Amino acid sequence: MIIIVQVVLVLVVIFFSLMLVRGGSNAKHMAVRRIMVMLFAISAVLSIFFPTLLSQLARLVGVGRGTDLMLYAFIVSFLVYMSTTHQRFRQTETTLTKLSRRIALDEAERPWESMPAVPGSGVSAPAVPGSAVPGAGVSGQTSKETVASHPGQGL
Amino acid sequence: MSRTWIVIPLFNEAPVIGSVIKDLLPEFPHVVCVDDGSTDTSAQAARAAGAVVVQHPVNLGQGAALQTGFEYVLQDPEMSCVVTFDADGQHRVSDAAAMVARIQSGEADVVLGSRFLDSRTRIGPVKRMVLRTAAVQSRWSTGMPLTDAHNGLRAFNRHVVSNIHLTQNRMAHASELIQILAALKPRWTEHPVEIIYTQYSKSKGQSLLNSVNILADLLFR
Numbered sequence: 001m002i003i004i005v006q007v008v009l010v011l012v013v014i015f016f017s018l019m020l021v022r023g024g025s026n027a028k029h030m031a032v033r034r035i036m037v038m039l040f041a042i043s044a045v046l047s048i049f050f051p052t053l054l055s056q057l058a059r060l061v062g063v064g065r066g067t068d069l070m071l072y073a074f075i076v077s078f079l080v081y082m083s084t085t086h087q088r089f090r091q092t093e094t095t096l097t098k099l100s101r102r103i104a105l106d107e108a109e110r111p112w113e114s115m116p117a118v119p120g121s122g123v124s125a126p127a128v129p130g131s132a133v134p135g136a137g138v139s140g141q142t143s144k145e146t147v148a149s150h151p152g153q154g155l
Numbered sequence: 156m157s158r159t160w161i162v163i164p165l166f167n168e169a170p171v172i173g174s175v176i177k178d179l180l181p182e183f184p185h186v187v188c189v190d191d192g193s194t195d196t197s198a199q200a201a202r203a204a205g206a207v208v209v210q211h212p213v214n215l216g217q218g219a220a221l222q223t224g225f226e227y228v229l230q231d232p233e234m235s236c237v238v239t240f241d242a243d244g245q246h247r248v249s250d251a252a253a254m255v256a257r258i259q260s261g262e263a264d265v266v267l268g269s270r271f272l273d274s275r276t277r278i279g280p281v282k283r284m285v286l287r288t289a290a291v292q293s294r295w296s297t298g299m300p301l302t303d304a305h306n307g308l309r310a311f312n313r314h315v316v317s318n319i320h321l322t323q324n325r326m327a328h329a330s331e332l333i334q335i336l337a338a339l340k341p342r343w344t345e346h347p348v349e350i351i352y353t354q355y356s357k358s359k360g361q362s363l364l365n366s367v368n369i370l371a372d373l374l375f376r
Contacts, residue, residue, distance in 0.1 A: 093324065094322070101223045104211050107210065112158070
């Protein structure tokens with residue numbers, strides 16, 4: 001009976017470890033995460049086959065029972081999870097803001113472009129919008145670059 | 156030739172935005188409304204009244220709308236002065252005109268509206284206390300002796316606007332703006348303005364509870 005539990009638990013550990021090891025954005029973060037996952041996998045498998053090991057470790061650090069140690073570890077990792085998720089959420093929000101702003105600015109009409117176009121130079125004046133578009137991918141700084149490029153346009 | 160742009164962050168103000176723009180246009184012919192994903196007919200009303208409308212595809216917050224407005228007007232090579240104006244009709248056009256005059260005369264780079272410099276604005280004691288506390292808080296954190304920290308009526312010259320990059324999408328942008336100005340150290344001054352608390356703006360205006368959010372946004376960003 002106990003062997004079934006052990007097999008299931010090991011499979012779960014392997015599954016989550018593989019899931020966490022795969023992919024990621026920042027190389028340094030990813031390396032740290034992979035090391036953590038390896039440590040977690042090893043200790044998890046060990047504690048499955050030697051349940052008393054956790055209790056011994058707990059007594060060693062003065063916590064009492066192995067389950068208590070597990071609970072503390074769980075709370076700490078949950079808080080870490082919360083803060084990293086929050087960080088990622090903030091990043092996503094910033095990205096969304098820049099994207100929305102770019103769409104909004106690109107779709108907006110620019111009345112000043114039609115204003116100086118009156119004295120017969122119908123073609124040269126609308127050439128200005130081109131200078132507002134090229135930095136489209138960068139956002140944020142784009143408008144600054146656009147501004148910097150304008151004085152040379154001699155409008 | 157130089158142009159002064161009015162930037163109005165707009166979110167669900169359809170009943171009043173038309174008249175606000177109509178009041179502005181004779182004095183300021185260049186008005187841009189940044190529609191922050193309104194769910195009512197605000198954008199159509201603003202366009203019908205004669206303003207340029209820049210539309211966020213989704214709701215992002217007032218700070219994001221202001222920043223979009225700044226980036227829009229910076230595209231106009233003739234823009235020399237920008238005024239931020241609230242959409243709910245609580246500001247006076249004459250106050251804005253006086254502030255622009257102070258920018259154009261070269262007296263200051265930034266003119267911030269303050270409702271506490273004269274006795275025109277009638278304001279409840281609790282709201283007064285909260286706003287004064289916010290002003291004292293920003294004075295402590297930035298060293299700028301402000302009398303009114305959360306006033307939506309402000310005027311900037313081009314150079315200052317090009318250096319403003321608001322990242323606080325929600326309500327904390329007002330404090331963030333002050334922090335940016337404190338770092339930028341432009342020549343700034345305050346100008347007495349009247350806030351008109353109409354029945355409409357009272358029903359829509361920030362509840363006092365929102366000051367909790369402003370504080371929390373600042374502390375836990």
